[in-house]
Amino acid sequence: MAGAAAVGAAGRARLIQCDEAGPNDLLAAGAYLFVCPENLASMSGAMKEFFDRCYYPVLGRIEGRGFATAIAAGSDGEGATRQIDRIATGWRLKRVTDPLIVNFTAQTPEEIMAPKVLSAEDEKTCRDLGAALAEGLTLGIF
Numbered sequence: 001m002a003g004a005a006a007v008g009a010a011g012r013a014r015l016i017q018c019d020e021a022g023p024n025d026l027l028a029a030g031a032y033l034f035v036c037p038e039n040l041a042s043m044s045g046a047m048k049e050f051f052d053r054c055y056y057p058v059l060g061r062i063e064g065r066g067f068a069t070a071i072a073a074g075s076d077g078e079g080a081t082r083q084i085d086r087i088a089t090g091w092r093l094k095r096v097t098d099p100l101i102v103n104f105t106a107q108t109p110e111e112i113m114a115p116k117v118l119s120a121e122d123e124k125t126c127r128d129l130g131a132a133l134a135e136g137l138t139l140g141i142f
Contacts, residue, residue, distance in 0.1 A: 001070045001102060001126045002035040004118065008130030012138065018050035023057035030137045031066040031096070033130065034084050038071050041079035051087050063092035066142035068133055070100040070126060074112060077101035096142050100129055 006015040016025055018036070026032070036047040069084050071077040081099045088095065102122045106112045118126065136142050 001072055001100075001118065001122075002033070004123045004126035005033055005035065005070065005130030005133075008127030008132075009134035010131065012134035013130060018044075018047050021050055021054070023054045026054055026058045026062055029065070031068075031133055031142060032093070033068050033070060033133055035070040036072070036080060036084075038073045038075075038077045038080035043071075043080040043083045047080075048083075051084075055087065055090070059091065065093055066096040066133070066136065067093045068095065068097045068100070068129060070129060071102070072116060073101050073103045074106040075103065077103065094142065096136060097129065097132065100125065102126075 002015055006013050013033075014025070014029070034047070036044045039045070042048070067088050069081055071080045073080070077099070078101075081101065085095070102118065102125075104111075104116050106114070106116070
């Protein structure tokens, strides 16, 4: 999902794994697309750790920047979305589009552990999200 969004941004975005991203990356960006799987009705542990490391170092320094989310879900994706929204509220970010939740309907252990493949439609939606964020930032919309 993140890769497709980066393709849609056409070179106007940086794709950074959450375990490699830090406060300086947040400070350098004009907007954010937070992409993660939902695990047990929560954002992934790696994403949570990213927010834990970065929250206080950038608090009060990124206010007003735009953000969006893309969640890979096994059922509904709402838990991860709510968690990220709460953090974004604390940072005073502004959501610039509705949450994107791709439901893979993975319910069995085998389905949950299997690699996920985006449908052509979902891949296009992710590319369009990346393009819209990049264009909105370029045009100064957010």
